[in-house]
Amino acid sequence: MRLVLEILSGSKRGKQIKVEAGETVRVGRARPAEVALDDNFMSGLHFALKCDPKGCRVRDLNSRNGTKVNGELIIEAPLKDGDQLFAGRTNFSVRLESTKTSVSKSLSRSRADSLSNRRQSRKLGRSLSGKPSGSRPSKSLSGAKRKEAAAKPAPEAPPSPPVKPVVPSPPAPVDAPPAPAPPRPVPAPPPSGFISAVALDSYEAASMAGRLFHILSHQHQPLMALIDAIRDREILELLQTHADEHQSLYRSEQDPKIAPHLVRFAPRSALLKQMIQKGWGRQWGLYLTSALSLQDLRQYFRTALMVTMPDGVELFSRFYDPRFFRTFLESCTTAEAEAYFGPVTAYFMEDERPEILLEFTISNTGAEKKGHLLSPLN
Numbered sequence: 001m002r003l004v005l006e007i008l009s010g011s012k013r014g015k016q017i018k019v020e021a022g023e024t025v026r027v028g029r030a031r032p033a034e035v036a037l038d039d040n041f042m043s044g045l046h047f048a049l050k051c052d053p054k055g056c057r058v059r060d061l062n063s064r065n066g067t068k069v070n071g072e073l074i075i076e077a078p079l080k081d082g083d084q085l086f087a088g089r090t091n092f093s094v095r096l097e098s099t100k101t102s103v104s105k106s107l108s109r110s111r112a113d114s115l116s117n118r119r120q121s122r123k124l125g126r127s128l129s130g131k132p133s134g135s136r137p138s139k140s141l142s143g144a145k146r147k148e149a150a151a152k153p154a155p156e157a158p159p160s161p162p163v164k165p166v167v168p169s170p171p172a173p174v175d176a177p178p179a180p181a182p183p184r185p186v187p188a189p190p191p192s193g194f195i196s197a198v199a200l201d202s203y204e205a206a207s208m209a210g211r212l213f214h215i216l217s218h219q220h221q222p223l224m225a226l227i228d229a230i231r232d233r234e235i236l237e238l239l240q241t242h243a244d245e246h247q248s249l250y251r252s253e254q255d256p257k258i259a260p261h262l263v264r265f266a267p268r269s270a271l272l273k274q275m276i277q278k279g280w281g282r283q284w285g286l287y288l289t290s291a292l293s294l295q296d297l298r299q300y301f302r303t304a305l306m307v308t309m310p311d312g313v314e315l316f317s318r319f320y321d322p323r324f325f326r327t328f329l330e331s332c333t334t335a336e337a338e339a340y341f342g343p344v345t346a347y348f349m350e351d352e353r354p355e356i357l358l359e360f361t362i363s364n365t366g367a368e369k370k371g372h373l374l375s376p377l378n
Contacts, residue, residue, distance in 0.1 A: 042088035
């Protein structure tokens, strides 16, 4: 079995990484990786490829931003023909070839080259001798045979065919002039709260906030946030000046200035960029991913995590404070983790050191933690 990994993006687009049976190839940003790519979002040693007679596999080498196969984060996974692999900011396509197919192709090329060489040798021989290859020398006729040939009458030439009159061809039709091309439509201006791709690329590569934006905005499921408006008066102003969908978790008549707000971010959201720049490290709240709509997820939080007292007052644990929630998830039971996750696939929040992004997911044993280093620690 042989693996061919083709790069689909970046400056090395079109380059192929080939892994033969019994071989292991490490890919990353720098040496000692056998294949080093110009991708600042890759770790020095990011992932390893290995092939044997049973098949080919990819293994993440504890990279900073993880390795994905067909959109799913993996630690180690088998590879199939046609799979898509993603690491750092580089996309790869997977092609598997059997060893027999590779050998037969090499033999076919060798036979074709040998046949071509023999043909070229015969042509060279004919050009040097001035005679066609394989011709025999002619023998002179004896005297008797020359007399016999002269006595025979020459064969009559066949009659010439009648000459047909030449009929002039009709003139070629003249094509009508091409119709004028329709005017090109003028592209509509981008909607409010939208960041251009060029500006986004430079922003992601330039700072800690850009790397955080890249990780959060490239999740497999829609990105949302639970933001505590009581933490900063600027939070409500940001929500009200952007078009991203948001709603308070409390009843509509309660003061929104003291309420938690659930936000669903649009793709390449300018609101997400500003919330990271202004609120990261200040305990504004936490980010999460879920396949539910904003309304359905809001209803889940209100039903599962909010208590209404006999006098009508709603009590909420304010679990969305990252200072409390990251400690709780590290020590909670499996049942407690299931109650807080529910339809949520992942929670993201700041560590005590904002240079680290914490990611929590649910497993059979409770919450599992993973750290993403956004910049070198002081």
